[in-house]
Amino acid sequence: MNCMDFRNFAIAPWDQKRCRAMWLVGVALCLLLVADDVAADSPSSDTAALQAFQASADPSLRSLNWTGGEACSNATKWIGVSCDKPSGRVRELVLEGMNLTGSITALSNLAQLRLLSLKDNAFNGSVPEMKQWRYLRHLYLHNNELSGALPESLAAMTRLLRFTANNNRLTGPMPLAVTKLTHLATLRLENNELSGLIPATIQLLNLSDFNVSHNQLVGSIPLSLEKFGASAFAGNPLLCGRPLFPGMVCDGDMPKTVPSTESTGPGVGFANKKSKLSTGAIVAIVLGDAALFLLISILSVTYYWRRYPRNGKQPKKFEDTLVMTQYAPTSKASESSKLVFFEHSVQFELGDLLRASAEMLGKGSFGTAYKAVLETGAVVAVKRMKEVNGSSKKDFEQKMEMIGKLWHPNVLPLRAYYFAKEEKLLVYDYEANGSLHSRLHGRGPGRLALDWATRLKIALGAAKALRYLHHECGKPKLAHGNIKASNILLGENHHALLADFGLALIMNPSVAAATSGYRAPEHADSKRISQAADVYSFGVVMLELLTGKAPAPFHPAEKGIDLPKWVQSVVREEWTAEVFDIELMRYKNIEEDMVSLLQTALLCTEPIAERRPKMSVVVPLIEKLARDPSAPDSHTSSVCQSPSLSGDLTVTAAPHSDS
Template sequence: MSHNNNYYKPYQCLLTLLIVLLLRSTPASAAPTDAELLLKFKSSLSNAAALSDWNASVPLCNGNKNNWSGLTCMNGNLYGLRLENMGLMGVIDVETLSQLSSDLRSLSVMYNSFTGAIPPVGRLGGLRALFLSHSGFSGKIPHDAFEGMKYLKKVYLARNGFGGRLPSSLVGLSKLVELDVEGNQLGGKIPGFEQRDWRVLNFANNRFKGRIPASLSKIDRSAFLGNPDLCGAPLSACKPPKKPFITIAIVLSIAAIIATIALFIFFLRARRAQSPNRKSISKHLGQAPKVYKKFALWDTARSPDYYDDKKKGDRNRSLHFVRNDRERFELEDLLRASAEVLGSGSFGSSYKAVLFSGQALVVKRFRYMNNVGREELHAHMARLGRLSHPNLLPLVAYYYTKEEKLLISDFVENGSLASRLHGKRPAGEQGLDWPTRLNIVKGVSRGLSYLYREFPNLTLPHGHLKSSNVLLDRGFNPLLSEYALTPLLNITHAHQFMAAFKSPEFSHRDRASKKTDVWSLGILILELLTGKFPANYLKRGTADLAAWVNSVVREEWTGEVFDKEMCGTRRGEGEMLKLLKIGLCCCEASSERRWDWRQASEKIEELMERDNDGEDYSSYVTDWDVYSSMVLSDEDFSFSVKN
């Protein structure tokens, strides 16, 4: 028996060794990769076509550059998600995001179409910045929604449907320096945030009530407007509670006054109806357009504070004219003018105001012009008033107080280039032809070149160059508007909405350059030639218009690029293609390889309405390389199209 055991002993040892090796070679269930987690996160979203390039076979990041749309990268690692303006719906799967190998530092889903309660963002304890504004969320925010988010510095919840009170966990964030909850239905008292250096703070247009905490008394009053029941510094002082019989007496007195005024107006109108001079009075006043909306400034100017300031001779409550070649008028004249709403942009609303004299003006109301003090603003405005160029919309006057910032310029008849390219035209009206578009490009280039020369120390001489800021006069000559305002604007808001800050260099490195305005010019040229609205205006770091042009000219007939509504193009295709190449050179993703404004301006000035030899290339040229070799042989004009 002992002999038999010794005989089998080597085999037993071998069997044991095999079992150990087998157990060691059997892998434990592997944790999902970041790519797999992000794809799982995407599956919880709907209408996610903007994330079609999310592919597990492609690395998430390449240095500071993202390979997947909407990702923010740093040193090859995932830093944050910027899923803005993508039309996303569905559910924000925070649970899946919390399993990523490294904590997200930033999450933005602004300008999408989600519904329901705020996502459980507290599970993302490493967040530094959270942007949920304009995304369709609603309901009460749980009191512990931000519990444990000790690194959080920025919280943007504006323009949703949040109600109830601000959560106590938000008040306890010691590092918080940017908070925007404007435009919700939040109520109750504003919590007593501790004293700190707020960079952004906005409680406006909610249902807050009661006394503003003393720790916030030095914040700009615009942060609290639109809450009728708020009081205390920096707003009006809180009134002591009234006894019931005093309240009743006041109400009855007010009712009697209103009845008296109504009776007076009734008799006055009846008397005017019998007056033989009624027609002459109407003729004297002129046919003013229908009043769609009065300036909010009207209410400010009618306040007791306004008249107190007028008695003290406060010059800050008056218009400041920066040009001597315009008819002067008083602030009251502007307030009495009819005001038609022209549009509402990211920086405020624009109105067409017609004075009693018949002069038509555009008043741009800025909500986020608070980056400099009063003296610096006056100096910069005076400098803008000294500018003179046929392709710049002149600044006529401005108005500046803590409550209101207005820029006043001439009204331009034909509206913006954006409305001409993308708006609905009356029946029978033709689209912009090639000669007109070429004239517009040359005018824009000349205006931009002038700004580069006049503001050599500004990184962004224009800063907000896009088709809606190119106005067209009666002869369809372009006038640049909203230029050279970057030094005056709220930096955070500017970074979110200005055209220059959607450039590749700012998207990847948070840094603009002297060539950034040239990138905006390139996008504008491609928009003008293709008739397509650039998503660059909406999303930061997007270059899909340039990418689409590149793909078409590489794979299809080049003529497919051009806007079908661009008539008058016979024997001009060669020049159109030259301009197309100029546009691509101007919006090259690499700022080092991108043309500067001098190169772009020189090449644009060389363009003509018709090809030099008068030959119609489109009759037989169907290949980009052949076409470019025929009309673009200049070595200085060479460039590479990135795949």
């Protein structure tokens, strides 16, 4: 008889008491199980997990001060631990370069983690199970001594954006679970001992940073990963196909290898020395010859096509765009008026530049930019300055020397300059990927939309460049003066490069102020170029990244809006539907990050200059949303040798309509 049905039957009193007792015991056991489950996922469980981890990683307490109280209590501040105040749970754990050792298994119990960075330590043992890390977005384990296979429970981290485990001792295959991480933007597993096949079904649309080089992987490279280039797969001798070996034929999932001298079967390579060429080998030789002939033909046609366009005329030379009556190869003027190069730049003669084919890239506030292709094949970008102030040659050269010595990974370096009475030229690296403006607002079938991870990466790179210019190069008061999307160029893998820095120093006041649409409100009165105005302009750029809309009027022929005023006019509850770029709506679980970046942008575009944050404050806010372990740290990778540039930079500018 079921004890739960005792009310519906006439049962002896003794039996009723026994059933009640058994029922109460069952309820108590259930409550104990529930209580145990709750205790296993609570603030106290986070503390216990960290203490267990500390016992292995730092038993002598030399690096970690994790003693006393709860990890997230107000009375304690544990190194590297960030908490969510309402819930009292550990959300971030950052322990980088602290010479910690031991196992990291205990951390698998931190069920509310969003960020875990243990890079540059000496942790060993296996990568823990990841079932509890279902909220994790950033996992950085590179530069340690972790071993064993990656667990299949990796699939539980469905919100993961970045995962780096390069430079460890990992073995085993790449888990199929990787194919389920649909939001993944970064996957770095190079310099391990991974083996087996790369999952053929890997289709990660958001993936922008991928590397599995120097492992022991075999088989063919999936078509979806070819775009990452040969360097992402180098050091895996048994991988085949594009982009490593475009001509290699993959036999199933294994490349065809050179058979031994005892082999008599057909295949790619050499058979027994006494045997004749097989039919397959003859076909391969014929096809190889045909491919070589086709390649030579294509190169010849391409060369002719580039040198002699369809109208039969020579392409326009760069010298045709200039007014340079002074220049003559044999004149004395050419000795005093020549290209001046900075250190670590590829050098060429002025005559080489003048003979280069020229293609206009665009016109801006400070001049016209050209793409110049030298006869050697080298490509550079040349800015022909307009309305340069009446400073002397010596003054111009001093300012160029100052600008040329500034260096930061997110600032486009000045490579050379030319000064003559009629012309002033600046030479930069040519960035084939164009600018942020062209990527956001360009149209056409060949345009590829920028995903959320890439937009964050660009925003962070540009912010680091501004932080360097404002705060890390001598004294303060160093400003850019013309922050806009068209001055943020995109290098390889969408690496942001801030262009046109320092040009406000040499321009006439009438064109020195920021472009309309990016211009801070105080420019209407004081016409000053300042750090606060730079912050405002950068805030507008962030709004562009979020909305996909261009500020007005960027160009007379383009439509646009006053982005700060428009966003502020939309109520908070309608941001998702009204403000954010529709191209971002197909990505899941990013609304929280978009709102955070939007709030930062609104802080930067505060109408009152004194209320805007400094770039040293803005960078960490963006960094929390887009942590990139591969990005160089500006504090260690930048060079500043121009203290004389760091005076108070004030340029009086007349009101104007900027193009």
